[in-house]
Structures are given as C-alpha cells and as structure tokens.
Amino acid sequence: xxxxxxxxxxxxxxxxxxxxxxxxxxxxxxxxxxxxxxxxxxxxxxxxxxxxxxxxxxxxxxxxxxxxxxxxxxxxxxxxxxxxxxxxxxxxxxxxxxxxxxxxxxxxxxxxxxxxxxxxxxxxxxxxxxxxxxxxxxxxxxxxxxxxxxxxxxxxxxxxxxxxxxxxxxxxxxxxxxxxxxxxxxxxxxxxxxxxxxxxxxxxxxxxxxxxxxxxxxxxxxxxxxxxxxxxxxxxxxxxxxxxxxxxxxxxxxxxxxxxxxxxxxxxxxxxxxxxxxxxxxxxxxxxxxxxxxxxxxxxxxxxxxxxxxxxxxxxxxxxxxxxxxxxxxxxxxxxxxxxxxxxxxxxxxxxxxxx
Amino acid sequence: xxxxxxxxxxxxxxxxxxxxxxxxxxxxxxxxxxxxxxxxxxxxxxxxxxxxxxxxxxxxxxxxxxxxxxxxxxxxxxxxxxxxxxxxxxxxxxxxxxxxxxxxxxxxxxxxxxxxxxxxxxxxxxxxxxxxxxxxxxxxxxxxxxxxxxxxxxxxxxxxxxxxxxxxxxxxxxxxxxxxxxxxxxxxxxxxxxxxxxxxxxxxxxxxxxxxxxxxxxxxxxxxxxxxxxxxxxxxxxxxxxxxxxxxxxxxxxxxxxxxxxxxxxxxxxxxxxxxxxxxxxxxxxxxxxxxxxxxxxxxxxxxxxxxxxxxxxxxxxxxxxxxxxxxxxxxxxxxx
Numbered sequence: 225x226x227x228x229x230x231x232x233x234x235x236x237x238x239x240x241x242x243x244x245x246x247x248x249x250x251x252x253x254x255x256x257x258x259x260x261x262x263x264x265x266x267x268x269x270x271x272x273x274x275x276x277x278x279x280x281x282x283x284x285x286x287x288x289x290x291x292x293x294x295x296x297x298x299x300x301x302x303x304x305x306x307x308x309x310x311x312x313x314x315x316x317x318x319x320x321x322x323x324x325x326x327x328x329x330x331x332x333x334x335x336x337x338x339x340x341x342x343x344x345x346x347x348x349x350x351x352x353x354x355x356x357x358x359x360x361x362x363x364x365x366x367x368x369x370x371x372x373x374x375x376x377x378x379x380x381x382x383x384x385x386x387x388x389x390x391x392x393x394x395x396x397x398x399x400x401x402x403x404x405x406x407x408x409x410x411x412x413x414x415x416x417x418x419x420x421x422x423x424x425x426x427x428x429x430x431x432x433x434x435x436x437x438x439x440x441x442x443x444x445x446x447x448x449x450x451x452x453x454x455x456x457x458x459x460x461x462x463x464x465x466x467x468x469x470x471x472x473x474x475x476x477x478x479x480x481x482x483x484x485x486x487x488x489x490x491x492x493x494x495x496x497x498x499x500x501x502x503x504x505x506x507x508x509x510x511x512x513x514x515x516x517x518x519x520x521x522x523x524x525x526x527x528x529x530x531x532x533x534x535x536x537x538x539x540x541x542x543x544x545x546x547x548x549x550x551x552x553x554x555x556x557x558x559x560x561x562x563x564x565x566x567x568x569x570x571x572x573x574x575x576x577x578x579x580x
Numbered sequence: 581x582x583x584x585x586x587x588x589x590x591x592x593x594x595x596x597x598x599x600x601x602x603x604x605x606x607x608x609x610x611x612x613x614x615x616x617x618x619x620x621x622x623x624x625x626x627x628x629x630x631x632x633x634x635x636x637x638x639x640x641x642x643x644x645x646x647x648x649x650x651x652x653x654x655x656x657x658x659x660x661x662x663x664x665x666x667x668x669x670x671x672x673x674x675x676x677x678x679x680x681x682x683x684x685x686x687x688x689x690x691x692x693x694x695x696x697x698x699x700x701x702x703x704x705x706x707x708x709x710x711x712x713x714x715x716x717x718x719x720x721x722x723x724x725x726x727x728x729x730x731x732x733x734x735x736x737x738x739x740x741x742x743x744x745x746x747x748x749x750x751x752x753x754x755x756x757x758x759x760x761x762x763x764x765x766x767x768x769x770x771x772x773x774x775x776x777x778x779x780x781x782x783x784x785x786x787x788x789x790x791x792x793x794x795x796x797x798x799x800x801x802x803x804x805x806x807x808x809x810x811x812x813x814x815x816x817x818x819x820x821x822x823x824x825x826x827x828x829x830x831x832x833x834x835x836x837x838x839x840x841x842x843x844x845x846x847x848x849x850x851x852x853x854x855x856x857x858x859x860x861x862x863x864x865x866x867x868x869x870x871x872x873x874x875x876x877x878x879x880x881x882x883x884x885x886x887x888x889x890x891x892x893x894x895x896x897x898x899x900x901x902x903x904x905x906x907x908x909x910x911x912x913x914x915x916x917x
Binding site for chain 1: 645646647649651652654657658664665666676679680681682686705743
C-alpha cells in the first residue's frame with residue numbers, strides 16, 4: 225500500500241514536470257509568434273535547432289547532478305561539486321602542459337583528471353562517514369574552500385592555454401547530425417549516462433539501498449547495510465561525475481583553464497535534483513525527474529533570455545521561482561486535500577445529525 | 581488537477597512579468613549584440629553611449645548584456661543567446677581571449693560578423709578587433725609620463741591587476757621593454773610589479789607593502805582603473821612624494837590630480853571605442869571591408885581608419901592616442917568616465 229502510494233506520487237510528479245515543460249514551450253512559442261507578428265523580431269527564435277544549440281551551456285552541470293542526486297537520496301548534501309570539477313580540470317591542464325603535450329599526455333591527464341575528482345569525492349565521503357557529528361553541509365563547505373584554494377596553489381591566477389592536440393576536447397561541445405537535427409554530443413552522452421543511473425537507482429537492489437539509507441540510516445545499518453561503505457562509494461562517484469562535468473566544461477570553454485571556474489555550479493546541480501523530486505531529507509527522488517528538471521531549467525533560461533529580454537544574470541530568478549513552487553505546491557495541495565476531507569466529514573456528520 | 585492549475589497560473593504570472601520587460605526591436609535594419617565583460621561596470625555603461633550614437637547615425641538596433649560574475653562561460657551563454665536571436669554582428673569585450681574562440685567560430689560559420697573591442701577575442705575567433713592604442717604605445721605613454729613627473733631618475737614600480745589578464749600583462753611587458761631599450765630611461769630603476777586584482781582594497785594593501793619595502797620609491801604606474809585611486813590614496817595617507825600615473829577613470833582621480841599626487845593619468849574613450857567598433861561592424865556586414873590589414877573605412881566623425889596588424893598577430897583597428905586627464909582636462913571628463 226505504502227509503496228504504491230510512493231510510486232504513484234512520483235509518477236504524478238514526473239507528469240507535472242512534463243506538463244511544466246510543455247507549458248513553457250507553448251508559452252515561449254506563442255511569445256515567439258507574437259514577436260514575429262508585431263515586427264519586434266525578424267524571424268522565429270524559439271525553434272528546435274536553436275534550443276538544441278542554446279541548451280549546451282546549461283547542460284554542463286548535468287553530469288554532476290547525477291552524483292548530487294545520489295547524495296541527496298541518502299539524506300546528505302555536497303556543495304563542493306563545482307570546486308571538485310574546477311580542481312580536476314586544473315590538474316588536467318597542468319599535467320598536460322607539464323608532460324609537454326601530445327595524445328599520450330592527453331589520455332594520461334584525462335585519467336588523472338577523473339582520478340582527482342574521485343579522490344576529492346572520496347575525501348568528502350571519508351569526512352562525512354568519519355565525523356558524523358558534523359553536518360555534510362559544513363564538511364563540504366570546508367572541502368569546497370580547500371579544493372578551490374588548492375587549484376590556485378597549483379596554477380595561481382594564470383590562464384592555461386594548450387596546443388592543438390588538446391583542442392580535441394572542444395569536440396565535446398559540438399553538435400552531431402541525427403536525422404537532420406543537430407543535437408549536442410554532450411546531451412546524447414548525458415542521456416546515455418542517465419539511463420545507466422536510472423537502471424541502477426530504480427531497478428537494482430544497490431539503488432534501493434541508497435534510498436533505504438536516506439529513509440532511515442540507523443534502520444538501514446541494523447538491517448545489515450554497510451552504510452558507510454555505500455556513502456563512501458556515492459561521494460566518490462559524485463567526485464568522478466564532477467570531473468566529467470569539468471572535461472565538458474573545458475570543451476565549452478575553448479580549452480582555456482583557470483582556477484576560478486564553475487562558480488555556483490553546485491547550486492544549479494542541487495536545484496535540478498531537488499526539482500526532480502530529491503529532497504535533502506533523503507529517501508526519495510527519481511532520475512527521470514532530475515533529467516526533466518535539467519531540461520526545464522535550460523529551456524526556461526533560453527526562453528527568458530532570447531524572447532523576454534532578460535539579462536543573463538536575471539534568468540536565474542526563474543530557477544528560484546520554479547524551485548519554491550516545486551516545494552510549495554505539494555505542501556499546499558496536501559493542506560488543501562486535508563481541508564477538503566475534514567469539510568466532507570463535517571458535512572457528512574451534519575447530514576447524519578439532520579437525518580436523526 | 582488542482583496542482584496542474586496552480587502550476588499553470590504560477591508559470592503564467594512569471595511570464596507576464598517577463599513580457600512587460602521585453603523590448604520591441606525594429607524589424608528591418610541591422611541588429612547587433614553587444615557583449616561586455618561584466619554587468620554593472622560603469623566603464624561599459626559609458627560605452628553604451630557610443631553604441632547608441634552610432635546606432636542613431638547608422639540606423640541599426642542593438643542589445644547589450646554581460647555576465648554578473650565576469651566569467652567566460654557567462655559570456656558563452658550570452659553569445660549563444662544572441663546567435664539564436666539572429667544578430668548580424670556581435671561586438672564583444674572578452675574576459676578570456678582564448679575562451680570564446682569556439683563559440684565565436686560557430687557565430688562566424690553562420691555568417692555573423694564578430695568584432696571584439698577593448699579586450700580582444702583571439703584572432704581565429706574574430707573578424708576584427710578595435711583597440712585604443714597598441715600595447716607598446718600605451719606602455720610608452722605611461723612610462724614617459726611617470727619619467728617626466730620624477731625627472732627621469734629614481735625607483736619606479738608597477739601595480740597591475742593580475743598576471744594573466746590579457747591587456748595587463750602586455751602593457752607591463754611593453755613598459756619593461758622600453759625601460760631596457762630606451763636610453764632616456766637609463767637612470768630609472770625598475771623594482772618590480774605587484775598585483776592588486778583590480779580591487780581597491782587589495783591594491784591599497786599591495787601598495788602599502790610596496791612603499792614599506794622601497795621607501796625611496798619615486799613613481800608607480802597603475803594600469804588598472806580600480807587600482808589607481810587606491811594607490812593614490814595610499815600615497816596620500818602616508819604623506820609620501822611618490823608620483824602616480826596610470827589608466828584611470830577621471831572621476832576617481834580628480835582629487836589626486838588636484839592634490840598633485842598625479843600629474844596626469846590616461847584612459848581611452850570607451851564611447852569612441854564603441855562608436856568605432858559599431859562602424860567597423862556595419863562596414864563588415866555590408867561588405868565594404870573584409871577586415872584584412874590595409875582595409876580602410878570611414879568611422880563617422882572619427883574619420884578614415886585603416887585596419888592594421890595587431891599586437892596579437894590578428895587584424896586590429898587602432899583608434900590612436902589616449903585621453904589625457906590633468907588638472908585642466910579632468911573637469912570635462914569627470915561626469916563621463
């Protein structure tokens with residue numbers, strides 16, 4: 225019974241996200257048509273090819289969102305993800321130049337980049353499982369500052385630039401032709417990764433263990449789950465996904481690396497996971513919801529920017545509004561249904577009394 | 581059902597607020613997207629006047645935006661938006677010369693003219709670049725100014741923003757080159773460069789450290805607009821006779837020019853830069869020029885300008901000399917820069 229309720233809730237939540245996505249597209253298309261009709265724009269702007277191109281900057285943090293969502297499902301939080309991604313690419317760039325460039329150096333430094341991300345994640349995992357009296361928020365705040373500082377320690381304020389071999393990474397930002405539609409390679413890879421996460425988290429016992437920890441870590445431990453080991457694994461995996469985000473970021477950034485990149489990305493990742501149904505209390509959430517949320521945030525930012533004249537720094541207000549609504553609406557609707565139930569009962573009681 | 585309704589209403593609310601903010605653009609005529617380094621920076625606010633003036637004369641429309649954190653990926657997002665809106669040209673002041681190459685190449689593939697101004701996009705990512713003066717010219721002007729102020733003798737230092745900021749590192753290199761090569765500066769002793777990140781407080785602290793280490797310091801060159809008033813204030817507070825020059829806003833430096841801490845300071849005119857960049861962009865769109873070295877075009881009331889070989893090896897349009905602020909001229913500029 226309980227399980228059915230949970231399942232139906234998520235079905236409905238994902239349905240709501242799809243509805244929101246469709247609604248946004250309808251409104252943006254109407255505005256687009258209105259602009260063309262009124263002569264405010266020469267041609268339509270909100271079409272599929274444009275959205276596909278425009279999505280790319282907003283999909284960079286999709287990979288780290290896959291990790292952040294695991295951590296939220298366990299009832300923890302990680303705000304060091306942007307810093308991990310930055311430190312990973314700093315290691316990538318510094319090592320590549322140190323080795324003098326070339327394809328071999330590129331492969332080795334990409335491995336080092338992924339290893340750095342994983343190591344940073346493991347450090348988070350170790351601290352969180354070892355010092356349970358500290359909030360993960362504080363621990364990852366501390367490691368965030370540490371990782372950012374460490375990046376500066378490695379390359380200072382300089383901007384790393386590279387030879388043409390390194391430019392191969394720019395391919396990750398390109399579009400690929402699929403049945404005549406140009407789709408970002410990044411999005412295709414992300415969707416493949418998301419399928420893996422979906423299968424693991426929702427269809428295997430390993431994934432259910434993560435939700436079990438988030439629902440009640442103590443019960444999970446007494447049930448024989450190796451809670452600390454699982455947490456350690458999830459934090460490490462998150463670090464790895466941050467490094468992946470970093471590699472795509474370098475591709476987008478025309479292979480230019482500094483120590484102050486990806487500021488605020490941890491917040492975008494958490495926002496997408498939370499809108500996807502993951503809560504900081506843990507124990508719930510859906511991969512499909514998180515994926516939909518990433519597209520919702522991307523498309524709302526594109527629409528507000530290109531059709532409604534919002535400045536780049538203003539579009540984030542949409543993220544805030546959607547996020548607050550996503551928390552408020554389930555609460556309000558619950559209150560509303562309680563109120564309706566009470567009223568119905570009262571009416572029945574009154575009717576019963578009147579019948580007497 | 582109620583959930584859906586509430587969501588619909590909320591979304592509509594957000595969007596109606598949005599449409600109130602949307603501006604109408606002229607249907608015909610050229611449409612240009614201006615991307616500057618950071619939103620809220622007064623320097624770029626001023627340059628908008630130059631774009632507006634050119635727009636009035638040439639009949640194009642333009643929109644402008646910059647990331648609030650001055651980041652490269654913020655500029656990428658803005659450029660992607662402008663590409664999607666179908667701009668005819670992008671006029672960009674780049675935070676990171678190399679970082680915008682991919683996205684600018686995509687723009688050029690779609691037939692969009694990419695003109696950088698003030699801070700260049702790397703040559704492979706632009707059609708042309710508009711700069712006030714070459715790095716060497718700027719370096720020479722600053723060095724000559726400080727040398728004149730201190731009688732061509734004594735210790736001098738540079739307070740720059742950061743070692744990586746494109747223009748900063750080249751100006752410093754130009755100053756160091758002239759110090760070594762020009763006989764006139766044989767009696768100047770260059771003690772080094774410190775970095776203030778173009779932040780007032782940091783520049784102030786760095787300046788204090790500098791004058792503590794070199795109490796006989798005669799002059800400081802500060803090619804950063806937020807650094808210069810900090811250095812001048814620091815010298816004033818410590819009651820020293822060290823002279824200061826640099827690239828500064830007029831409004832920041834008026835009191836220090838009047839107090840004699842600076843004899844003269846310099847800046848280009850962002851309004852003129854924007855104005856010339858607009859004329860260059862329109863000439864490129866119309867095919868009057870291709871942006872090759874040696875191409876000549878008329879930039880409104882600034883007259884004929886020829887495309888030259890830039891400091892970074894790409895095609896660059898140099899405006900010429902700098903604006904000089906001294907006790908006589910600073911008054912005219914105080915309200916503009």
